[in-house]
Amino acid sequence: xxxxxxxxxxxxxxxxxxxxxxxxxxxxxxxxxxxxxxxxxxxxxxxxxxxxxxxxxxxxxxxxxxxxxxxxxxxxxxxxxxxxxxxxxxxxxxxxxxxxxxxxxxxxxxxxxxxxxxxxxxxxxxxxxxxxxxxxxxxxxxxxxxxxxxxxxxxxxxxxxxxxxxxxxxxxxxxxxxxxxxxxxxxxxxxxxxxxxxxxxxxxxxxxxxxxxxxxxxxxxxxxxxx
Numbered sequence: 406x407x408x409x410x411x412x413x414x415x416x417x418x419x420x421x422x423x424x425x426x427x428x429x430x431x432x433x434x435x436x437x438x439x440x441x442x443x444x445x446x447x448x449x450x451x452x453x454x455x456x457x458x459x460x461x462x463x464x465x466x467x468x469x470x471x472x473x474x475x476x477x478x479x480x481x482x483x484x485x486x487x488x489x490x491x492x493x494x495x496x497x498x499x500x501x502x503x504x505x506x507x508x509x510x511x512x513x514x515x516x517x518x519x520x521x522x523x524x525x526x527x528x529x530x531x532x533x534x535x536x537x538x539x540x541x542x543x544x545x546x547x548x549x550x551x552x553x554x555x556x557x558x559x560x561x562x563x564x565x566x567x568x569x570x571x572x573x574x575x576x577x578x579x580x581x582x583x584x585x586x587x588x589x590x591x592x593x594x595x596x597x598x599x600x601x602x603x604x605x606x607x608x609x610x611x612x613x614x615x616x617x618x619x620x621x622x623x624x625x626x627x628x629x630x631x632x
Contacts, residue, residue: 429527429565430526430563430564431524431563432497432521432558433497433558434446437499437554437555437557437558438554439504439554440629441503441505441550441629442501442502442503442504442546442547442550443502443503443504443513444499444551444555445499445502446499446500447487447490447491447499447520448500449487449488451500451515452480452481452484452487453483454515455487455500456477456480458516458517458538459483459517459537462476464537464538467573467575467576467577467579468572468575468600468606469537469573471600472600472604474600474601474602475600475601490535495524496521496522497520497522497524498522498535499519500515501517501518501538501551502515503547507546509541509547516539516547517538517547517551518535518536519535519536519555520533520534520536521533521555521558521559522535523569528566529564530566530567530569531559531563531565531569532568532570532571533555533559534570534571546632549586549625549628549632550629553622553625553629556613556618556622556625560615566614566615567614568613569610569611569612570613571608571609571610571611573606573607573609575606580609586613586624586625587617587620587621588611588612588621589613589617590609591610592610593610594608
């Protein structure tokens with residue numbers, strides 16, 4: 406072969422694939438608090454209070470905990486439910502308590518639970534979910550205050566790039582609440598999860614990105630000021 410027939414190929418240099426910015430950390434499990442709520446690590450010692458808060462068919466009717474068949478019938482069963490939740494890998498589960506006395510109860514009252522889970526530090530993403538509240542605090546300050554505390558921890562403390570929030574497609578109330586946060590509706594995962602009664606649920610997925618967080622945070626702060 407003559408020299409003119411030789412095609413010189415550039416050297417191939419293998420490079421490591423860099424994922425994210427290397428800043429993300431897993432949720433710490435530390436107490437999270439603001440003016441309205443105080444989030445403490447959920448434990449089996451909270452079972453009696455959480456049972457009282459969530460012992461209402463309305464909490465489970467729209468798919469939370471696998472739906473009505475997943476509802477713990479006794480405080481002892483709630484203890485097992487909490488153990489299963491907190492035993493999930495990379496799960497930071499919280500008990501939600503009122504930070505101050507108000508028309509829905511005294512400071513310290515346990516009114517619900519929420520978690521940061523499915524943590525993927527390499528890709529800087531986390532799932533905010535497993536959320537339920539006592540019905541008498543619905544449509545008040547508790548949900549926006551809880552979301553503000555958890556999202557602040559996820560984005561500002563843990564440096565996540567993406568937070569996913571999802572719900573059962575039959576839970577119209579939850580979908581409206583998530584959309585009101587400013588989260589973007591991404592779509593529906595069809596027949597995604599098997600409910601406690603054996604039926605399959607469609608899951609509606611939303612997300613908030615780090616670039617969207619300042620706007621979402623401002624909106625939550627304004628909502629809390631107006632309530």
